[in-house]
Amino acid sequence: MSVWALGLNHTTAPLDLRGRFAFALDQIAPTLQSLRSSFPSGRHPQVEAAIISTCNRTEIYCASEHIALDHTVGWLAESGGVAPTLLRSHAYTLHDDEAARHVFRVASGLDSMVLGEAQILGQMKDAVRAAENVGALGTTLNQLFQRSFAVAKEVRTATEIGAHSISMAAAAVRLAGQLFEDLRKTRVLFVGAGEMIDLAVTHFAAKEPKSIAIANRTLERGEKLATRFGGEAMRLADLPARLAEFDIVVSCTASTLPIIGLGAVERALKARKHRPIFMVDLAVPRDIEPEVKALEDVYLYTVDDLAHVVQQGQANRQAAVAQAEVIIDAGVQSFMHWLGQRSTVPLIQQLNAQADEWRTAEMARARKLLAKGESVDAVLEAMSRGLTQKMMHGAMAELHAGDAASREQTAQTISRLFLRKER
Structure with a gap:
């Protein structure tokens, strides 16, 4: 699973260009539906999406199996009636850890015109609720935003990032x-x-x-x-x-x-x-x-x-910014670890389904033997042997396949998986 972000803000785009991509809160739901339906369903089924739109920024966050930044840029450019090349010259595109770090910084007030301001956090929560209400927010983006809120809370509690800020x-x-x-x-x-x-x-x-x-x-x-x-x-x-x-x-x-x-x-x-x-x-x-x-x-x-007015006194908060960045880095690492684990979920599900299939087959075989009058010990012995053989069959076949180098690599993997010493 991958996440990506496309945005433009007060530091990258002039006011009139930002105005072309400003979405009122009541426009978010239909806009999200339009965005999600624009992705090719074959390669990008059920793309998760959220849109944050304020006076200083418009940002799109997406999650799917495959990153589709070019498509997202094209869709946003068309919605604002500008050429994709113009939009790209004033926008930023981020993915995975860069996208996570950016949304954590935004939530914490580090990317705002008013350094440390708290208003953006409420606006982000409104955007997340709008995405949830339209069914556009899946597990991945939900985790991303909930973690961004937690990081923002820690930054505000543990640092003085909001001190001396001018709204x-x-x-x-x-x-x-x-x-x-x-x-x-x-x-x-x-x-x-x-x-x-x-x-x-x-x-x-x-x-x-x-x-x-x-x-x-x-x-x-x-x-x-x-x-x-x-x-x-x-x-x-x-x-x-x-x-x-x-x-x-x-x-x-x-x-x-x-x-x-x-x-x-x-x-x-x-x-x-x-x-x-x-x-x-x-x-x-x-x-x-x-x-x-x-x-x-x-x-x-x-x-x-x-x-220039709201940025006065920013030098007084640089120490707090450095502290906040450390908290954000830890949050990014934690999210990326979670995201990496998510990639193994389909394999885990397949393994559980296969094991359950084997168990069901052996249980059915055992019941038949018991119905025929076989002793319980003999049936248990046969069932355990049957399960063991099914579990070991793939590993044994791989050990006898391929060249010497691949067999050696397979042997090391099998040893690590099956010959672990219990502690």
């Missing part, structure tokens, strides 16, 4: 504080109501802005989040008309197309008499049209723009 939301607050002298005088709009926005609202609310508003496609969900922070909820459809009211806009939705366009921002700036707007687009694909960044009174930051 994307905290970075946005820090940048906003550089533009506005007093955040308590600002009005903040959050677009979306997911986990990332929840985190962003928490950080901005701590600065006690003048007002907080949540714009969401589902008003009920927006109201639930707004109530927690004493804010107001508004419909997403009302956003263009009200955009001018806000000094800070933070957006992160699952929309596949931008929801804040250049025209809407231009009208808002005109109504604000060109007072500046600080905008943060945490979505992949983008929520805010990239042309907005060129406007004179707009300060627009994307997830990639925040990279």
Whole structure:
């Protein structure tokens, strides 16, 4: 059994390319079904698969008897509408121990834009549940991910990898504080109501802005989040008309197309008499049209723009990283040992089936002899001899076959298997 991974992340691919391969959580199930059905059933029956898709990465993990990286690259390229050569130039492909080490590092927060961040672990668990629900997660990938979660827990417990880390939301607050002298005088709009926005609202609310508003496609969900922070909820459809009211806009939705366009921002700036707007687009694909960044009174930051902020203080965590890598190495060795043992499972099953067949045949023969009146001792003697002969027949035949060199090798193997001294 082999495992392989194909991915692209914030270090290998630009934001707009990553956006082509971003899958919302409710898209994972049909996407996995499409991926698995694309493999030739003859050579790749029942391929296990899982997809992790966040604002910083999209990764596909597969397991099967034979590695099929080229096929996986071709399928993903087609799904994103790009040439396989373009995808390969921005992607990474890993298999077996390299794939295991990568997923352990991802789960532990070592491969994140925010070193040591814990959010990715929850996103990975969501991806695993989605794969389980659609029946795409078999024994091998289940082991891989469960071990990655265990390794991540050990890394977080045994090291200080999460100490001094700055989240994307905290970075946005820090940048906003550089533009506005007093955040308590600002009005903040959050677009979306997911986990990332929840985190962003928490950080901005701590600065006690003048007002907080949540714009969401589902008003009920927006109201639930707004109530927690004493804010107001508004419909997403009302956003263009009200955009001018806000000094800070933070957006992160699952929309596949931008929801804040250049025209809407231009009208808002005109109504604000060109007072500046600080905008943060945490979505992949983008929520805010990239042309907005060129406007004179707009300060627009994307997830990639925040990279240098969240990486501050990384040097202070290098000792923790070294400790984490040791834990990960041990986890990789353990998984590869388990995976190696899995390759012998079919042979073990065949041996057990063959032994059971011999046992059944000898038992049937013994019952017939007993029915004919043979003594129990004679029947037991015949049954034990019959089983012994069946077990030894293959070994004896191999000892008499082949040339001298092969017979010598066979003899050593048989000695090791059959002439072991009991301790």
